[in-house]
Amino acid sequence: MRGERALIARHAGTVLVGQLAVMAFGVTDTIIAGRYSEHALAALSVGAAVFVSVYVSLMGVLQALLPIWAELHGGGRGGEVGRSVRQSLYLAAIAIMVGMVILLLPGSVLQWTQVPADMRGEVEAYLAVLAFALAPALLFRLFSTLNQSLGRPQLVTRLQLGSLVVKLPLSIWFTFGGAGLPAMGLVGCGWATLCVNWTMLGCAIWLLRSRPFYADYGLWKRIEAPDWQQIRKFARLGVPGGLAVLVEVTSFTLMALFIARLGTAAAAAHQIASNLLAVAYMTPLSLAIATSARVSFWLGAGDAAKARHACRQGFELTAVCALFYAAVMAALRNELANVYSDNPAVIAMAGALLLAVALYHFADAVQTFCVFVLRCYRVTLAPLVIYCTMLWGVGLGGSYLLAYRGLGPWAAMQSPLAFWIMSAAALALTALLFGVLLRWTMRQRAR
Structure with missing residues (x-):
């Protein structure tokens, strides 16, 4: 029993270190933008919200492939992993094209959410740079997902830690200028991210070609024509998973955009709260990834009892x-x-x-864990429906009413606190429903 818990903890700890290194990108940019100007910090709040919505949603589609590769690994079918990974590149290409279009043309979203006009130009310039950083980010996510599914996240973590050493000085230099380079403000943070993302992808490709560990999976065989049956299998798991992440993230993003109309102080305070929450979120995310890899491994090996045990230890x-x-x-x-x-x-x-963020985090941790494990059992549509109802309906809709119109006996608060209170309540209900669904699913599998 302790062995499974220790294995999950080690895997999650390795993933967490890498995730925190990546999150340090956002923390670094937030601090640098805040020191550059309050206006840059407020613009980052909006720009980061839009980019994260696009990136994390598309990342959710690719991350959902983890159970497939972990099951192949658990079932001793390593030869099928390489072909599956090559087919996933077609899905990644579609995701990259969709994401770039959204990031290059964000005007309608910014206008619909009534982002102040004096902020839009800087936000659009920032997103235009990040559009070209999206492709390496998503392809590196495939590399990361593959390693996590095989129980070997160490190389990914080393790359992520190394990238932070490059990101920090580049963000400072590009933002404030120096050594003949003019100050670029917030856009400088975007250029630093672009340089780092392409560097990380280049290193990942070199590792895939040079490390003996990957040789048995036949990753570098000639890529096959699209296998639409396989891609549909990916889509049945990945698209609902990605849409669920989209609902979760856009409810968070729209919160930031609606708060922007309350002024720069409110937007800056929200950005601080969001950034701290994002850092804390990396721990339950890492545990969910590690646990789902173990659950899928045991399901692939045909041992449902050990899969349930791994789930309990991770929870x-x-x-x-x-x-x-x-x-x-x-x-x-x-x-x-x-x-x-x-x-x-x-x-x-x-x-x-x-x-309010403290309450939000606990509920977020529970629901994240449940939704990752539910994907191991191929349960994706029910979580999507719950997300839409709770996060968009109760969370975002209730937040907007409480902040600007009033809700029942409560007058309009005209404060970002209204958004955090209602969103925390919605996420708590989501966590409760996911917990019930996961327990029912595991009992059904046991029968």
């Missing part, structure tokens, strides 16, 4: 870590806000938001 670790992070955010809310800004109004508002 216990996730719940304990989530409680710890929530307590830290609540207790140190003002000190954490002060790291990002020296504006008293922004610090005070961000500190208030972090109380």
Whole structure:
């Protein structure tokens, strides 16, 4: 029993280090933009929200392939992994094209959400640079998903840590200028991300070609013509998974865009809260990835009892870590806000938001774990319906009413706190429903 828990913890710990290195990109950009100007930080809040919505949604489609490759690995069918990975490149190409179009043409989204006109130009310029950073980011995600499914995330983590060493100085240099380079402001952070993403992809390709570990999977055989049966299998798992992530992320993104109309102080405070939440989220995400890899491995090996055991061990670790992070955010809310800004109004508002963020994080951790394990059992449509109802309906719709129109006996708050309160409540309901669904699914499989 302890062996399975330790294996999940080691896998998750390795993934977490890499994920935190990548999240440090966002933390670095947030701090640098905040020190450059309050306007740049507010523009980053909007631009990052749009990019993350696109990237994470498309990443969800590719990440959903993990159970397929983990099952092949667990069933001892390594020879089929290479062909499956090559076929996934067709799905990745479609995802890249869709994402680039959205990032290059964000005007209608910014106008619909009433982002202030003086902010749009900087946001659009930032997104235009990130559009060309999307392809290497998604292809590197395929490399990461493959390694996670095979239980070998170490190489991915090393690359992610190394990339941070490059990202930090580039972001500072491009943003503030120096050594003959003019200051680019927020767009400089985008250019730094583009350079780092292409470098990481180049290193990943070199590793795939040179490391003996990958030789048995036949990854570099000539790519076959599209196998539409295989691609449909990917789509049945990946598209609902990606849409579910889209609903979750866009509810978060639209929150940022709606808050932008409350002014730069509100947008900056929301960006601080969002960034801290994103950092904390990496732990339950890493545990969900590690646990789903183990659950799928045992399902592929034909041992449903060990799959259930792995699920229980992973859930216990996730719940304990989530409680710890929530307590830290609540207790140190003002000190954490002060790291990002020296504006008293922004610090005070961000500190208030972090109380709601603590509740949000615990619910987010539970629902993330459940939805990843449900994918191992090929349950994807029910979570999508729950996400749409709870996050868009109760969370985002209720937030907008509470903030700007009033909700029942409560008057309009005209504060970003309204969005965090309602979103936390919606996510708590989502976590409860996912927990019930996962328990029912595992019982059905046991029978």
